[in-house]
Each structure stands twice: as C-alpha cells, then as structure tokens.
Amino acid sequence: MTMKSDYTWNQINIPLLGEAAFFLDFDGTLVDIAPTPDSVKVERGLTETLQILRRLLGNALAVVTGRPIGQIDHFLPHIPYAVAGEHGGALRFSPEGPIQNGSLPSIPQRWLEEAENFAQHHEGVIVEKKNNGFVLHFRKVPELENRLHKMAEEWVGHQPDSFELQSAKMAWEIRPKGVDKGQAVYTLMEQPPFRGRKPVFIGDDITDEDGIKAAQALGGVGYRIPHDFPDSGTVRVWLKSLVEGAEK
Ligand SMILES: O=P(O)(O)OC[C@H]1O[C@H](O[C@H]2O[C@H](CO)[C@@H](O)[C@H](O)[C@H]2O)[C@H](O)[C@@H](O)[C@@H]1O
Numbered sequence: 475m476t477m478k479s480d481y482t483w484n485q486i487n488i489p490l491l492g493e494a495a496f497f498l499d500f501d502g503t504l505v506d507i508a509p510t511p512d513s514v515k516v517e518r519g520l521t522e523t524l525q526i527l528r529r530l531l532g533n534a535l536a537v538v539t540g541r542p543i544g545q546i547d548h549f550l551p552h553i554p555y556a557v558a559g560e561h562g563g564a565l566r567f568s569p570e571g572p573i574q575n576g577s578l579p580s581i582p583q584r585w586l587e588e589a590e591n592f593a594q595h596h597e598g599v600i601v602e603k604k605n606n607g608f609v610l611h612f613r614k615v616p617e618l619e620n621r622l623h624k625m626a627e628e629w630v631g632h633q634p635d636s637f638e639l640q641s642a643k644m645a646w647e648i649r650p651k652g653v654d655k656g657q658a659v660y661t662l663m664e665q666p667p668f669r670g671r672k673p674v675f676i677g678d679d680i681t682d683e684d685g686i687k688a689a690q691a692l693g694g695v696g697y698r699i700p701h702d703f704p705d706s707g708t709v710r711v712w713l714k715s716l717v718e719g720a721e722k
Pocket residue numbers: 499500501502503506507508509510511512514538539540541542602609611613642643644645679681
C-alpha cells in the first residue's frame with residue numbers, strides 16, 4: 475500500500491526520540507493485512523528502518539502483537555528489543571531473555587479439536603493455535619462468520635471466568651481473560667530500557683486501544699489507523715522519515 479498523496483502527518487506529535495519508547499503493533503500496522511496469517515510480507519527497507527529506530531531510541535523498541543512471540547522472531551528477526559505476544563499474555567523483556575507466560579489457563583483440548591474438525595470440513599477456515607488460545611479465521615469464507623461466532627461463544631460460555639471471545643479482523647479469537655496490550659505497556663515501561671521514557675503506541679485494531687490508553691496514561695501518545703494514519707503503508711513511510719530526519 476502506498477501513502478495517500480493528500481496525507482500529511484502534522485497532527486502526529488511524538489516526544490524526542492532520545493526520550494521516547496516505541497510500542498508498535500505488527501499486523502495492519504508494520505505490515506499490510508494479507509489473506510492468511512502466514513502470507514504477510516515484511517516490506518523491503520522496514521527492517522533497516524526499525525534497526526535504526528531502535529538505536530535512536532536507545533533500544534526502547536517493542537512489538538506488541540496478538541501473535542505468539544515466535545512469529546515476530548520469524549518475520550522481524552532480532553529487530554525489536556522486547557516483544558509482547560498474544561495480546562500481552564507472553565512477554566520477552568530483552569532479545570536473549572526468556573518468554574514469560576504468567577499463569578494463564580490452557581485451552582480445553584475439546585474446543586481445539588472441534589475447531590479443527592470444523593475447519594477440515596469447511597475449506598477456507600483457518601485455525602491458528604496460540605499457547606493459551608486460538609483464532610478462527612474466516613477471511614476466505616466470510617459467510618461462515620456467524621456460525622463460527624456461535625461455536626466460539628458456546629465454548630467460552632462454559633468457562634467465562636477464564637476465557638473471552640475477541641472480535642478480530644475477519645476472525646474470532648478465544649483468549650485468556652484479563653490480558654491486554656495495555657498491561658503489556660505498563661509492565662514493559664517498568665523495566666529498562668523503557669523506564670523513564672515517554673511511550674508512543676501505534677496500532678490499527680480494537681485490541682490496540684488498550685495500548686494507546688496506557689501510553690497516554692503514562693504521559694506518552696498513542697495513534698491508531700485509520701484515525702491518525704490512513705494505513706500501514708503510511709506508518710512505514712512515517713517511520714522512515716523519522717529515522718532519516720534524526721540522522722541528518
Ligand atoms: O496485534 P496484531 O499484531 O495486529 O495481530 C492481530 C492478529 O493478526 C493476525 O491476524 C490478522 O492478520 C492476518 C494477516 O494479515 C489476516 O490474514 C487475518 O485475517 C487478521 O485477523 C494474526 O494471525 C493473529 O494471530 C493476531 O492476533
């Protein structure tokens with residue numbers, strides 16, 4: 475996707491990079507939405523931009539995503555300093571550090587089997603497994619949205635204190651209750667190299683709202699596609715312009 479020609483980012487105000495900590499969402503923010511989770515493309519130049527940005531931020535660069543952390547290692551190897559995966563359910567504070575999962579409930583095996591059985595009989599449905607949840611993707615078969623919703627609602631209804639149903643982009647996600655991207659921001663901001671800096675959160679989805687609110691509450695800023703940036707392509711152009719401006 476390309477930047478809209480009439481768009482300027484005058485309204486995007488961020489702290490000086492030397493005082494900021496960046497928290498960036500992945501799907502729909504750093505990369506364009508793709509037909510399947512596996513088929514996203516990391517645009518040429520993005521890794522270099524993020525490497526320079528991380529240096530300018532004194533390492534205070536985190537990716538905060540719904541995906542498991544291993545997928546960020548696959549798509550952006552050695553790029554962010556910290557990663558919050560599974561909407562904050564998994565945290566890795568530094569590149570070589572352990573992944574901390576907390577004590578989250580495990581998804582009942584029966585739910586997963588039923589989901590996989592449904593996917594086997596309905597071409598186009600993708601079941602994406604996570605450590606403490608799973609996603610039912612219906613991007614290729616939007617007509618199945620309501621049926622999948624009903625199934626997922628029923629499962630979660632059996633354990634409403636442990637799990638919740640999250641509406642996602644052309645998907646339904648079953649995830650542990652009580653984790654969110656805002657908590658991830660608060661937790662990371664307590665640790666170096668984030669501590670003492672002003673958080674900047676950029677995201678595109680409803681789950682990013684918690685991260686944006688946390689960044690604002692901590693004295694920083696948060697911006698969301700499409701309200702503040704029209705699309706992910708524009709975010710990438712903006713990031714590139716930031717590092718180029720700082721390096722001049
Ligand atoms: O928090 P994010 O980094 O934005 O991750 C949110 C979910 O993104 C992925 O699903 C979405 O993107 C796919 C690739 O573009 C797309 O095919 C799918 O329809 C979208 O829902 C990812 O698969 C999920 O695990 C993330 O939770």
